[in-house]
Amino acid sequence: MSKPPASPAFVQQLNFLGRDASNESAALQAAFSLGLFGQLSAGPGAWPLSLDSLAEHLGANRRGVRAILEPLVGLGFVLFEEGQGYLLAEDTAAFLADAAFRARLRAMLEWWHPVAKLPEAVRTGAAVDGRDLLGWFRALFLEPSPPVPNARAEEFFDRYARNFARTQALVTAAELGLLARLVETATPRDVLAAELKVHPEGLGVLLGVLASLGVAREEAGSWSFTEAAARMLDATSLPYFQRALPATMAYWEAFGHLGEAVREQRFRLDLRDPETARRIYQENASRISGIFGSHLRLSRKAAELVGQMRSLAGARVLDVxxxxxxxxxAFGLASPTTHVTYLDSVHVLDAVRPHLTKLKLEARSRLWEGDCLSVDYGEAEYDVILLPQIIPALPPEALPGFFAKLARALKPGGLLLISGYLLTDRRDGPLDALYFALRRYVSNEGDVLSLPEFQALLTPVGLKSARAFDMPIQQVVVAHRGDVAWPEVAAVPAA
Structure with a gap:
């Protein structure tokens, strides 16, 4: 008898903690440390402050300020009045006026980098670099909290101070092998500590934090996954979940210096540096390869969407x-006569070859080594051009020329597919897309766009017809010259 599926809410929450929770804490902490909240007015008669004015008052980079502000608007701590600017929500202004609460927020700013040493603290059970990290986690999660002005203040503090610590607890549990061990039988803490070669008291704190997340539980003196966690994290799915955690940690130091990046444009993880980009993109390609099968099933939905608009038989497809x-x-499998060209750097293409061999697509494939911004795509060469999650990796100033080259390379009746996150028209959600955009900023990359922003880039190069469609993973924007009929599928409505 198969076990019941995991609760979608639990799956969403745990994935958020593993991927985006630290981004959220970083945005809130940077806004506080930069003095952003103090620049905004609240209440009746308050005057909105434009993004340009706010950046000028802070002495900071405009795009960096926007990257921090947009999640705060999505969370409701800051308000945005279209065409005018930003205001501080009245309830936010109220709890930030409390001096004791502000002092607690300031005290948390010094813990970002020490928190990354939680694995060492759990192993030794001792202070790390003179800091009682285990005591800090115990006070934050396992002991009664000091009073806060109101429930909204508690929500702010929880997101500000606990979310990045929750992420680190999951990272530590994965690194030490605790999550993999909890998949097995319920086990006493001291036995787990001996098996994992960690300190029993350190492990006790970590297990307590996991219990507060609904991941672990103690029953009759033994620890195991909760029922909800066991449904989500079995021996097959746990590796999938854990693959996201190293990517989160790759950005940890950079997020710890987010204020510096916004004010000084100094990036501790600069993906415009060729060697840094090579390392990170190669790691990403290898990580994604580990979940290739599941993503292939989902990507084929996009090929089905295109198949409703034009035949893929004999089509020439470019995957940029x-x-x-x-x-x-996915497009190569859509028809036995489709030919696909795969464009990327050589170290990434090395991860592509085994998949093409396994799927028997080599004879209808071309691996093209090159930089997507500098290669010559030719004229009227391709029936379909795919942009899988690469727009946020490209410098915004390069996009007009990039789209012009792609439009020139499309045949009559050709389609451009852009996959990835898509922001609302107001750029105030979805939150996971805003956190992804913040990650792109802190690594000196590109941006996440809304449909109107895509249309503003595509229309001048002749791709005057563009719509967004929901896909199982994220969304796709499909664009053409107006010479292809739209499918009988509901497009994403304007937001």
């Missing part, structure tokens, strides 16, 4: 910034 090659492979 292919990564693992999963999008191009």
């Amino acid at each position: 910034g292919t990564g693992s090659g999963v999008w191009g492979a």
Whole structure:
């Protein structure tokens, strides 16, 4: 008898803690440390402050300030009046006026980098670099909290101070092998500590934090996954979940210096540096390759969408910034006569070849080594061009010329597919897309766009017809010259 599926709410929350919770804490902490909240007015008669004015008052980079502000608007701590600017929500202004509460917020700013040493603290059970990290976690999660002005203040503090610590607890549990061990039988704490070669008291704190997340539980002196966690994290799915955690940690130091990046444009993880980009993108390609099969099933939905608009028989498809090659492979499988070109750097293409071999697509594939911004795509070469999650990796100033080259390379009746996150028209959600955009800023990359922003880039190069469609993973924007009929599928409505 198969076990019941995991609760979608629990799955969403745990994935948020593993991927985006630290981004959220970083945005709130940077806004506080930069003095952003103090620049905004609240209440009746308050005057909105424009983004340009706010950046000028803070002496900071405009795009960096926007990258921090947008999640705060999505969370409701800051208000945005279209065409005018930003205001502080009245309830936010009220709890930030409390001096004791502000002091607690200031005290938390010094813990970002020490928290990354939680694995060492759990192993030794001792202070790390003179800091009682285990005591800090115990006070934050396992002991009664000091009073706060109101429930809204508690929510702010929880997101500000606990979310990045929750992420680190999951990272530590994965690194020490605790999550993998909890998949097995219920086990006493001291036995777990001996098996994992960690300190029993340190492990006790970590287990207590996991219990507060609904991941672990103690029953009759033994620890195991909760029922909800066991449904989500079995021996098959746990590796999938844990693959996201190293990517989160790759950005940890950079987020710890987010205020510096916004004010000084100094990036501790600069993906415009060729060597840094090579390392990170190669790691990403390898990580994505590990989940290639599941993503292939989802990517084939996009090929089905295109198949409703035009035949893929004999089509020439270009997959730009292919990564693992999963999008191009999905189109290669759509018809036995489709030919796909996979464009990326050589170290990424190395991860593509085994997949093409396994799927028997080699004879109808071309691996093209090159930089997507500098290669010559030719004229009227391709029936379909795929951009799988690469727009946020490109400098915004390069996009007009990039789209012009792609439009020139499309045949009559050709389609451009852009996959990835899509913001609302007001750029105030979805929150996971805003956190992804913040990650792109802190690594000196590109941006996440809304449909109107895509249309503003595509229309001048002749791709005057563009719509967004929901896909199982994220969304796709499909664009053409107006010479292709739209499918009988509901497009994403304007937000």
